[in-house]
Amino acid sequence: MRNLYKYILTTIVFLILISCSKDDTSTNSIPQNELKELTIFHINDPHGQIANFSKIKHIVDQEKEKTNVILVCSGDIFSGNPVVDNHIEKGFPMIDLMNKVGFNISVIGNHEFDYGEDILKDRLNQSQFNWVCANVAMNNTNIPEPDEFKTITINNLKITFLGLVETNGKENDVIPSTHPWRVKNLTFEKYQNVINNFAQVKQSENSDLYIALTHLGESSDINIANNYPYFDLIIGGHSHSKVNTSINNIPIFQAGSYLNYLGKISLKVKNKKVESLDYTLINLNTYQNKDNSIQTLIETYNDTANLDDVIGFSEVYHNRASVGSFYTDALRNEMNVDITFQNTGGIRNDLDEGNILKREIYSIDPFNNGSVTYTMSVAEIKNFLKGSKASIYYSGVSSITQENNTIIIKDQNNQTIDDNTILTIGVNDYIPAVYDTYFTQTPTLLPYTTAETLINYLEHHNTPINYTSINSYFKYQ
Incomplete structure (x- = not known):
């Protein structure tokens, strides 16, 4: 790249030098067979x-x-x-x-x-x-x-x-x-x-x-x-x-x-x-x-990191899938939106039973991603899920499933949501940055990272968490 010309010139000079010094027996040279x-x-x-x-x-x-x-x-x-x-x-x-x-x-x-x-x-x-x-x-x-x-x-x-x-x-x-x-x-x-x-x-x-x-x-x-x-x-x-x-x-x-x-x-x-x-x-x-x-x-x-403050309580051990269900639910409540998505690769740790420390949340979500919201139709959401084939966790609907080539999204009352329905969506800003083909609007930027959103939720949510019975994973196949 930037030094390629310099490299080519150096190579030419080197070749000239070795062609002009056939049997260098200088006492300063180090024997190659050493x-x-x-x-x-x-x-x-x-x-x-x-x-x-x-x-x-x-x-x-x-x-x-x-x-x-x-x-x-x-x-x-x-x-x-x-x-x-x-x-x-x-x-x-x-x-x-x-x-x-x-x-x-x-x-x-x-x-x-x-x-x-x-x-x-x-x-x-x-x-x-x-x-x-x-x-x-x-x-x-x-x-x-x-x-x-x-x-x-x-x-x-x-x-x-x-x-x-x-x-x-x-x-x-x-x-x-x-x-x-x-x-x-x-x-x-x-x-x-x-x-x-x-x-x-x-x-x-x-x-x-x-x-x-x-x-x-x-x-x-x-x-x-x-x-x-x-x-x-x-x-x-x-x-x-x-x-x-x-x-x-x-x-x-x-x-x-x-x-x-x-x-x-x-x-x-x-x-x-x-x-x-x-x-x-x-x-x-x-x-x-x-x-x-x-x-x-x-x-x-x-x-000196000040990361050992207790901010919540987990009734049981949560593997990463269960953490994903908790994560999206906390974002939805704190961001006050209809539905939230989180890419599975953005969940970087599990969650132990017992007191939840700040450091655990930052270990789960280490990337300092921002929090953003969009307004999209259900048809646009399906287009994102189908076109990107992204592996995601979600919250705000009872289920997202696939029947043949069709995605079906059902509300909390287990009723299929019409494609024309408009929903507010909360995500970390990495998702629309990677999948910008499907997120074409100008987002609303919230003044805190997704990790800070989780911490805020736990600090104001006194009920112990247990998401081990929830399956909120979807990937279009």
């Missing part, structure tokens, strides 16, 4: 979970006493922990901890965009580690442009990382899986359209290793290994998988999610090729040792 050792530690999809950073610091520091070490992240560092997502500087605890633990590099993940342009700009500026992503252009947003690829030199080793992010966020558009209104000034390309531009990076950078640091998901990593075999390794994220495999002789790794695991890749490199490789997936939840200074910082962030 065996070089390296350990790469990697995480992916931590989603704001901070508890195990003190363990990572301890592990990494111990390894640095033995060999060369690089610490990398495969994206999605934000969205999923209210301590991080509702900090006065949204996301900063993750950046602060990653700086202090000693991360070297991260690819941008789709959830890095969740907070919006201004906040992303601040977080990137605060990072003391490198960011890479070859298929995004920040344009005129003042967000720092990540490097398409970055070479890290450690002692006698040169390791180059190419970054790629997924772009499956919206039908008929090329954006990551984030709120479309928060990336409207950025430009993305499918990774397949740019990856060939970087086929010769290992040669032009004269690197010992060339690594794809991706946030694409396991299936896309496999596709890269099969069809774009330029890489010595692929370290991935996005699909929250635990991956340790080799495709087309290219090792592929992924370390689960939520900072439960730390991947350890132990390498021996010779003649710019991997001579040997050992892999360990470290379970951080069972690892006992911690770095005390990082642990103190983690505890400070947790203690």
